[in-house]
């Protein structure tokens with residue numbers, strides 16, 4: 040197991056591939072851990088240094104009292120990259136991971152040479168939506184949002200699979216206080232101004248059936264960044280790396296190859 044102590048926080052990560060390979064860092068979404076990338080990594084070109092990590096309060100990374108902020112979560116990502124000596128990396132951020140990626144690109148442009156904004160936006164939902172979500176989980180536990188969350192995460196066909204039940208288990212085992220703390224970070228985040236200042240190669244990916252960050256809001260965020268490419272994955276929901284891993288990996292591979 041790979042764990043770093045970063046400013047007192049025990050951060051769980053997985054660093055695979057050659058140390059001198061081009062670095063790609065993966066940031067996962069709300070209520071998931073680094074297993075969300077399991078199906079994608081084996082499909083990427085060899086020779087890359089692939090770093091996944093669990094954000095604060097998720098997976099095996101230590102939780103701290105909330106609320107969290109996107110800036111704080113971006114600083115955690117930067118601390119891990121500094122710890123591992125990563126520079127000129129591509130950051131692949133999924134949902135809240137994409138908010139973290141946008142913030143990281145604005146705060147620490149020295150770390151990044153490219154950005155993938157997957158199923159994310161500069162602003163996700165409304166503060167009311169997130170406050171309602173927090174109230175629901177505080178009243179009924181994460182189980183109270185389990186079924187509804189699977190409807191946002193996955194297509195109707197995928198929801199019939201046994202695998203979908205395992206992802207629901209992952210969500211429902213997420214510690215509640217850290218989930219609420221991350222919801223607070225999303226509620227407070229409106230990165231539109233900062234994201235419009237970004238000038239790095241960017242690929243934005245949406246899922247056709249994404250019930251959390253529909254294609255329109257991903258496209259609107261991509262439009263803030265000059266030259267950003269926008270792609271929609273047919274038949275996919277909010278976690279396309281799970282549901283349509285080969286198509287997702289193909290988009291990442293093309294982007295990485297274009298970056299050179």
Ligand SMILES: O=C(O)CC1=CCC(=O)O1
Nearest residue numbers: 068069134135188191251
């Ligand atoms: O609602 C969900 O669970 C989907 C989601 C929104 C932000 C995020 O990271 O995941």
